[in-house]
Amino acid sequence: MNAKTIQLTINGEARSVDVGAGESLLHLLRRIGFTGVKNGCDEGACGACTVILNGRTVNACLTFAFQAAGGRVETIEFLGNFENPHPLQKALADEGAVQCGYCIPGMILSAKALLDRKAAPTDEEWSLHLDGNLCRCTGYEKIQSALRKLVAAQGGDQ
Amino acid sequence: MSRNFQVVNKSVRKIDALALALGKPMYAGDKVPPGALHIKFLWSPHAHAVIKSIDIRAAEQLPGVRCVLYHGNVPRIPHTTAGQGYPEPSPYDTFMFDTKVRFVGDRVAAVAADTPEIAAAAVAAIQVEYEVLSAVLSIDDAMKDGAPVIHDEPDAFAKIPVQYEPGKNLAAFVGMDVGNLDEGLAGADVVVDESYYAHYAQHCPIEPHVAFGYMDPEGRLVIVTSTQVPFHVRRIVAQCIEMPIRQIRVIKPRIGGGFGVKQEVLMEDVVAMMTVRTQKPCLLTFTREEEFVSSRTRHPIRTRIRLGAKKDGTFTAYGMDCLSNTGAYGSHALTVVCNCGSKMLPLYRAKNIHFTGTAVYTNLPVGGAYRGYGATQSSFAVESAMDELAEKLGVDPLALRQQNHIVSGETSPVFRALGEGKAGVEQSIGSCELAKCITLGAKEIGWKKRGDWRKKTGRMRRGIGMACLMQGSSIPEIDMGAASIKMNEDGSFNLLMGATDLGTGSDTVLAQIGAEALGCDVSKIIVYSSDTDMTPFDVGAYASSTTYLSGAAVKNCAEKVVKQILAVAGQMLGRKPSELAHGDSVVRAKDGSGQVTYSEIALHSLYNAEQHQIGAMSSHITHKSPPPFSAHFVEVEIDTETGALKLLKYVAAVDCGTAINPKLAEGQTEGGVMNGISYALTEEYLFSATGRMTNASFQDYKLFSMRDKPEIKTILVPSYEKTGPYGAKSVSEICINGALPAIANAIYNAVGVRLREGPFTAEKIWRGLRAMGAKA
Ligand code: FES
Ligand code: FES
Numbered sequence: 001m002n003a004k005t006i007q008l009t010i011n012g013e014a015r016s017v018d019v020g021a022g023e024s025l026l027h028l029l030r031r032i033g034f035t036g037v038k039n040g041c042d043e044g045a046c047g048a049c050t051v052i053l054n055g056r057t058v059n060a061c062l063t064f065a066f067q068a069a070g071g072r073v074e075t076i077e078f079l080g081n082f083e084n085p086h087p088l089q090k091a092l093a094d095e096g097a098v099q100c101g102y103c104i105p106g107m108i109l110s111a112k113a114l115l116d117r118k119a120a121p122t123d124e125e126w127s128l129h130l131d132g133n134l135c136r137c138t139g140y141e142k143i144q145s146a147l148r149k150l151v152a153a154q155g156g157d158q
Numbered sequence: 159m160s161r162n163f164q165v166v167n168k169s170v171r172k173i174d175a176l177a178l179a180l181g182k183p184m185y186a187g188d189k190v191p192p193g194a195l196h197i198k199f200l201w202s203p204h205a206h207a208v209i210k211s212i213d214i215r216a217a218e219q220l221p222g223v224r225c226v227l228y229h230g231n232v233p234r235i236p237h238t239t240a241g242q243g244y245p246e247p248s249p250y251d252t253f254m255f256d257t258k259v260r261f262v263g264d265r266v267a268a269v270a271a272d273t274p275e276i277a278a279a280a281v282a283a284i285q286v287e288y289e290v291l292s293a294v295l296s297i298d299d300a301m302k303d304g305a306p307v308i309h310d311e312p313d314a315f316a317k318i319p320v321q322y323e324p325g326k327n328l329a330a331f332v333g334m335d336v337g338n339l340d341e342g343l344a345g346a347d348v349v350v351d352e353s354y355y356a357h358y359a360q361h362c363p364i365e366p367h368v369a370f371g372y373m374d375p376e377g378r379l380v381i382v383t384s385t386q387v388p389f390h391v392r393r394i395v396a397q398c399i400e401m402p403i404r405q406i407r408v409i410k411p412r413i414g415g416g417f418g419v420k421q422e423v424l425m426e427d428v429v430a431m432m433t434v435r436t437q438k439p440c441l442l443t444f445t446r447e448e449e450f451v452s453s454r455t456r457h458p459i460r461t462r463i464r465l466g467a468k469k470d471g472t473f474t475a476y477g478m479d480c481l482s483n484t485g486a487y488g489s490h491a492l493t494v495v496c497n498c499g500s501k502m503l504p505l506y507r508a509k510n511i512h513f514t515g516t517a518v519y520t521n522l523p524v525g526g527a528y529r530g531y532g533a534t535q536s537s538f539a540v541e542s543a544m545d546e547l548a549e550k551l552g553v554d555p556l557a558l559r560q561q562n563h564i565v566s567g568e569t570s571p572v573f574r575a576l577g578e579g580k581a582g583v584e585q586s587i588g589s590c591e592l593a594k595c596i597t598l599g600a601k602e603i604g605w606k607k608r609g610d611w612r613k614k615t616g617r618m619r620r621g622i623g624m625a626c627l628m629q630g631s632s633i634p635e636i637d638m639g640a641a642s643i644k645m646n647e648d649g650s651f652n653l654l655m656g657a658t659d660l661g662t663g664s665d666t667v668l669a670q671i672g673a674e675a676l677g678c679d680v681s682k683i684i685v686y687s688s689d690t691d692m693t694p695f696d697v698g699a700y701a702s703s704t705t706y707l708s709g710a711a712v713k714n715c716a717e718k719v720v721k722q723i724l725a726v727a728g729q730m731l732g733r734k735p736s737e738l739a740h741g742d743s744v745v746r747a748k749d750g751s752g753q754v755t756y757s758e759i760a761l762h763s764l765y766n767a768e769q770h771q772i773g774a775m776s777s778h779i780t781h782k783s784p785p786p787f788s789a790h791f792v793e794v795e796i797d798t799e800t801g802a803l804k805l806l807k808y809v810a811a812v813d814c815g816t817a818i819n820p821k822l823a824e825g826q827t828e829g830g831v832m833n834g835i836s837y838a839l840t841e842e843y844l845f846s847a848t849g850r851m852t853n854a855s856f857q858d859y860k861l862f863s864m865r866d867k868p869e870i871k872t873i874l875v876p877s878y879e880k881t882g883p884y885g886a887k888s889v890s891e892i893c894i895n896g897a898l899p900a901i902a903n904a905i906y907n908a909v910g911v912r913l914r915e916g917p918f919t920a921e922k923i924w925r926g927l928r929a930m931g932a933k934a
Contacts, residue, residue, distance in 0.1 A: 038414070040366070096819075101174070131865040136833065137415055141824075143864070144867075
């Protein structure tokens with residue numbers, strides 16, 4: 001299947017991987033074990049497959065694997081661990097915003113992209129920014145309140 | 159009603175939340191064994207056709223193709239895909255593969271191959287000759303004289319004695335009468351007689367269906383599947399592939415949302431057959447399009463409501479006739495349409511009550527279980543009709559509801575008359591705080607400012623609407639849940655349950671119930687749920703049963719374990735169990751003379767004297783299905799120029815008994831509300847003239863996003879349900895039911911347009927305005 005080898009950095013680790021012609025970044029990442037990246041639609045409409053490519057969030061299902069050649073990819077697995085979760089991971093877990101959890105990796109990575117740019121996004125900014133991340137379980141209410149609390153808490157720290 | 163709880167009624171963190179947020183491999187699709195084959199289906203392009211011939215040779219010859227299944231090489235076993243208790247009330251009208259296809263998207267054949275690409279190529283290489291038949295594409299055509307018969311195969315049958323006449327495309331019928339509806343209507347001062355149509359929709363779990371199988375080293379079949387009903391999967395797979403149940407193990411990992419669509423054995427039969435035939439791991443994942451077209455939907459139902467009332471607002475007649483479209487197969491056909499009546503008829507008192515539920519086959523996508531389960535469809539009708547009646551009576555619709563709704567201590571003849579495929583179970587209402595839900599919700603939305611639509615002016619007009627709701631908690635005298643608990647050296651407990659957490663947080667809720675009874679922190683409970691080899695039986699996660707039913711099993715089980723703990727502690731302390739008290743993982747002598755920790759007790763029982771494993775197993779069935787109650791309120795703003803609707807605020811006041819975990823109960827409410835709103839305003843199935851769904855993608859089927867979300871206010875109104883664990887009732891389903899009627903009523907209140915069919919698009923509102931002759 002016209003496999004081609006590309007070099008890229010995934011979660012800080014240099015990798016050399018074979019990619020199929022037309023293979024999506026989503027498919028590649030899941031195939032080599034980064035299963036935190038979820039497939040919800042494979043058509044760019046749900047955000048479950050969100051990853052960070054060269055510092056920007058992308059829908060991995062709409063990105064060809066070869067587009068990541070020479071680039072840096074970050075997935076949810078890179079963000080935190082049990083001992084030291086990312087504040088977003090902790091905030092959503094604490095607030096009851098994680099129901100089935102399937103949308104959550106994408107939601108968190110999208111949220112992180114905004115939070116990296118802006119210290120204290122407003123509700124409207126969050127909603128606009130997370131518009132591409134569908135969640136069917138929570139009605140977004142607890143996700144919003146988790147984000148609000150996180151922003152408030154971080155503001156308090158500064 | 160506050161009780162002195164230690165663990166229950168507290169918002170402890172959902173036990174799996176952090177692992178999920180970290181992206182750990184917890185779903186079926188994350189655990190696929192290396193080298194698994196990929197399964198793909200060939201779906202029917204026709205709504206109704208006979209398969210004259212199939213040639214699979216070209217497909218089989220493609221390199222990398224391992225197995226092709228079609229009707230010619232699999233057993234023909236009538237069954238239902240509905241994951242319900244055995245014997246199922248759904249007809250046995252489904253075959254793994256059949257010689258006939260009954261909707262666009264029906265199974266024709268399946269391929270297992272080394273890669274998804276090869277599987278797709280093989281599917282394309284299968285040659286099929288169809289004889290296309292005329293199709294039934296609407297509920298009104300299904301039972302007309304001369305309508306094509308969809309299930310003309312001789313071997314479809316109903317497993318239990320219910321009315322089933324496939325020759326007439328009748329998938330199910332149920333009815334009841336109390337008193338005489340016609341007399342009741344004749345004796346009324348005011349009558350409403352209207353029909354309302356709740357449309358097709360899909361559950362849209364963000365994780366589509368996924369399952370894989372493999373043979374374990376001892377030759378047993380293991381299926382890992384995203385299911386709400388692992389034990390039903392095991393039984394139905396055993397039936398379909400003719401393998402003894404003991405040879406099959408079904409494991410349910412985390413599920414990426416279900417909402418009822420995973421209460422269906424949709425793919426596991428083929429995964430099992432492929433795995434057995436190839437002796438290799440086999441994976442099947444639905445695409446989003448397949449999820450829309452070939453899985454299950456909300457049964458579209460047209461409900462005619464006849465309400466008769468005296469001038470003083472008392473009801474003389476309450477009639478409901480439901481016509482349900484079950485699509486090409488009768489999955490949940492009887493029980494969903496029956497639930498239309500059994501959940502919404504008891505809500506209001508009336509002397510003369512009438513109900514019929516008719517489910518017909520069509521050549522359209524198949525209905526199934528969907529959160530709300532019939533009550534969504536009928537509450538749209540009932541709660542719209544209530545407002546129409548109030549308008550005719552010239553009274554406040556809120557007051558009309560207050561005057562007539564059921565209260566604690568009352569019963570309804572409907573409970574006894576309507577069961578699930580058999581007579582129902584009599585019950586009187588225990589806990590009911592509906593009155594309070596109405597008052598609190600009305601206050602929150604500002605009901606007083608509502609006003610008559612005729613007095614509203616200006617381009618942008620606001621309106622407020624409401625709806626009252628009730629559901630159930632489990633299926634009484636049918637559902638069963640079980641749990642087992644064992645104690646470990648460090649004073650922790652393994653809690654093993656058949657109950658199926660589908661993202662709702664039931665593992666957490668049940669752990670809290672266990673911890674409360676055991677007298678320990680929730681962190682001391684290690685939950686393992688849903689593995690048919692390891693955990694006791696449970697019917698599964700449906701019918702709003704898990705907290706109420708499985709929770710009671712956990713509580714009973716924990717209480718048995720506590721007895722054993724006290725017995726051992728008594729030996730250690732030289733006391734009778736009655737002289738001891740437990741809590742905080744310690745047993746104390748009540749007179750303060752001594753104490754032992756749970757860890758010491760466990761070590762003692764495992765290593766020191768009269769060694770034994772402290773542990774127990776318990777089952778529970780229910781004799782009641784205590785309804786949760788809810789009142790929903792919504793404020794909308796309508797642009798009279800364009801018909802565009804803006805949701806300003808949504809209030810859901812819910813009585814779910816004791817909220818075992820208030821945050822999670824709120825989450826259930828908010829998720830249900832939002833799904834209901836999305837259904838009411840945008841979600842719908844569009845079909846071509848030949849019955850093909852034309853908008854089977856998230857691009858064309860609009861789910862509400864965070865940007866679309868209105869302000870949602872949840873009010874938990876506590877009550878104490880004596881028959882439930884620590885006073886709990888259910889909360890998962892009820893709140894999806896409110897948006898259709900509450901928004902319809904709000905639209906009417908804003909601009910005087912009465913919509914009796916969803917979704918309430920700008921176009922429908924605009925057309926309504928035009929029809930009224932309003933300035934447009
Ligand atoms: S899977 Fe990529 S957006 Fe849905
Ligand atoms: S938590 Fe289930 S989809 Fe968001």
